[in-house]
Amino acid sequence: MVSDNPSVALIGPGAIGTTIVAALHEVGRTPTVCGRTAHPQLILRVDNEHIVVPGPVLTEPGDIHQPFDLVFVATKTTQLAASAAWLKVLCNENTVVCALQNGVEQKAQITPYVAGAEVLPSVVWFPAQREPDASVWLRAAPRLTLPDTPAAKRVQTVLQGTRCAVDLSPDFISVAWRKLLQNAAAGLMVLSGRRAGMFSRNDITTLAMDYLQECLAVARAEGATLGDAVPQEIVAGFQRAPADLGTSILADRQAGRPLEWDIRNGVVQRYGKKHGIPTPFSDVIVPLLAAGSDGPG
Ligand SMILES: NC(=O)C1=CN([C@@H]2O[C@H](COP(=O)(O)OP(=O)(O)OC[C@H]3O[C@@H](n4cnc5c(N)ncnc54)[C@H](OP(=O)(O)O)[C@@H]3O)[C@@H](O)[C@H]2O)C=CC1
Ligand SMILES: CC(C)(CO)C(=O)C(=O)O
Numbered sequence: 001m002v003s004d005n006p007s008v009a010l011i012g013p014g015a016i017g018t019t020i021v022a023a024l025h026e027v028g029r030t031p032t033v034c035g036r037t038a039h040p041q042l043i044l045r046v047d048n049e050h051i052v053v054p055g056p057v058l059t060e061p062g063d064i065h066q067p068f069d070l071v072f073v074a075t076k077t078t079q080l081a082a083s084a085a086w087l088k089v090l091c092n093e094n095t096v097v098c099a100l101q102n103g104v105e106q107k108a109q110i111t112p113y114v115a116g117a118e119v120l121p122s123v124v125w126f127p128a129q130r131e132p133d134a135s136v137w138l139r140a141a142p143r144l145t146l147p148d149t150p151a152a153k154r155v156q157t158v159l160q161g162t163r164c165a166v167d168l169s170p171d172f173i174s175v176a177w178r179k180l181l182q183n184a185a186a187g188l189m190v191l192s193g194r195r196a197g198m199f200s201r202n203d204i205t206t207l208a209m210d211y212l213q214e215c216l217a218v219a220r221a222e223g224a225t226l227g228d229a230v231p232q233e234i235v236a237g238f239q240r241a242p243a244d245l246g247t248s249i250l251a252d253r254q255a256g257r258p259l260e261w262d263i264r265n266g267v268v269q270r271y272g273k274k275h276g277i278p279t280p281f282s283d284v285i286v287p288l289l290a291a292g293s294d295g296p297g
Contacts, residue, residue: 006068006069006070006154006157006158007032007068007069007070008024008029008031008032008068008069008070008071008072008158009031009032009033009034009064009068009070009071009072009090010031010032010033010034010071010072010073010074011034011035011071011072011073011074011075011083011086011087011090012034012035012073012074012075012076012079012083012100013033013035013039013042013057013074014074014075014076014130014136015128015129015130015136015248015251016074016100016124016128017033017035017072017074017075017100018042018043018044018053018128018130018135018136019044019126019128019136019138019142019164020072020074020100020142020159020164021033021042021053022042022044022051022053022136023142023159023162023163023164024158024159024162025051025053026051026162026163027161027162029158029162030053031072032058032064032068033053033055033057033058034057034058034059034061034064034086034090035057035058035059036059036079036082037057037059037134038055038056038057038058038059039055039056039057039134040055040056041053041054041055041056042055042057042135042136043133043134043135043136044135044136044138045131045135045136045137045138046138046163050135061085061086061088061089062089064086064089064090067089067090067091067092067094067095068090068091068095069094069095069096069154070095070096070097070098070154070155070158071087071090071091071095071096071097071098071117072097072098072100073087073097073098073099073100073101073110074100074101075101076101076248076252076257076258076260077101077102077103077106077109077260077263078257078258078259078260080109080110080113083113084113087110087113087114087115088113088115091113091114091115091116091117092115092116092117093115093116093117094117095114095115095117095118096117096118096120096151096154096155097110097114097117097118097119097120098120098122098146098155099119099120099121099122100122100124100144101122101124101263102124102179102180102183102248102260102263102264103180103183103260103263103264103267104121104173104176104177104180104222104263104267105263105267106119106121106122107119107120107121109263118151120146120147120149120151120152120155121146121147121172121176122144122145122146122155123144123145123146123172123175123176123179124144124179125140125142125143125144125145125179126138126139126140126141126142126143127139127140127245127246127247128142129246129251130251139242139245141163141165142163142164142165143164143165143166143167144159144164144165144166144167145166145167145168145169145172145175146166146167146168146169146172147168147169147172148168148169148170148172152166152168156168171225173222173223173224174224174225174226176224177219177222177224177226178219178224178226178230180215180219180264180267180268181212181215181216181219181226181230181231181234182234182237183247183249183264183265184211184212184215184264184265184268185208185211185212185215185234185235185238186238186247186249186250186264187247187249187261187264187265187285187289188204188207188208188211188285189246189247189249189250190249190250190253190259190289190292191285191288191289191292192204193250193253193254195243195244195245195246195250196238196239196241196242196243196244196245196246197243197244199235199238199239199241200239200243205235205239207281208231208234208235208238209231209232209235210281211281211282211285212230212231212234212235213231214268214272214277214278214279214280214281214282215231215268215282216230216231217272217277218268218271218272218275218277218279221271221272221275221277222271222275248260249261249264253292253293258293258294259289259290259292259293261286261289261290261292261293262290265282265285265286265289266282266286266289266290268282269282269283269286
């Protein structure tokens with residue numbers, strides 16, 4: 001039985017995690033924050049305002065003594081196994097775990113760690129950028145889309161009245177694949193080492209459009225209902241974006257961290273193979289991203 005005032009924890013107070021923690025803190029619902037580094041405070045910059053959430057961030061799973069009603073997971077997917085000790089102490093079968101991560105495989109990836117809790121995938125639409133001092137620059141209005149299920153109502157209640165909007169979708173698979181296509185194309189920024197401004201080039205537009213057609217065929221085979229205009233809409237979105245807008249996978253590349261190449265790009269190649277769909281663009285892009293992430297060399 002969940003109270004009217006659910007207990008909330010968040011694992012991974014980086015770009016997305018800090019945004020959600022600050023949004024909750026602003027309305028007096030500061031969650032328990034679990035991380036890897038004991039940041040003394042979390043700072044979110046929005047326009048010219050700074051929201052400061054006092055710390056320190058917890059770093060010892062042994063400091064948690066009871067399970068929570070709602071747990072947000074905002075680590076990178078590459079950091080999931082390392083977050084298992086947190087999930088173990090924060091979850092029981094009554095917990096809802098909301099994945100604030102990219103990809104279309106969140107439920108399958110997180111479920112093994114959560115002691116019978118229900119895992120709720122989400123689509124995180126907003127860009128947030130972590131600065132060298134670990135403060136976070138929120139670069140658009142925060143918005144999440146969740147599948148329209150009873151568990152999602154818990155997330156909606158917790159975020160109600162905060163600056164983070166929550167939409168519920170009856171066709172979540174299509175929304176999730178629409179975002180996956182955006183992330184797949186954003187991966188091209190890693191290969192050029194450039195930000196969104198590169199999409200003003202005709203050659204990059206052609207490459208992105210061809211790659212997105214391949215991704216669209218795989219998305220449809222997986223059951224997503226996406227129109228023919230989606231590749232064009234995605235490229236146009238990058239062309240409208242500020243030229244210096246990056247993507248989280250580019251930030252990881254530039255910092256020499258492991259990349260979420262498999263859940264953002266590899267997934268198209270893997271599912272293409274499953275459905276017998278040729279993926280010539282993925283067959284070039286994926287090994288380059290994988291090698292850039294994992295080496296050797
Ligand atoms: N940034 C963006 O604009 C967007 C990101 N996403 C997705 O959201 C997810 C999170 O990305 P993002 O916020 O950018 O990631 P960040 O790298 O900014 O943040 C990850 C956070 O997880 C923490 N962490 C790492 N390992 C552990 C661990 N073992 N236990 C607890 N905490 C840990 C990190 O700790 P430390 O503080 O020590 O670094 C950091 O605070 C990704 O799947 C990404 O693809 C989706 C949409 C937009
Ligand atoms: C910024 C955005 C929304 C698009 O690529 C993103 O998902 C990311 O940076 O990981």
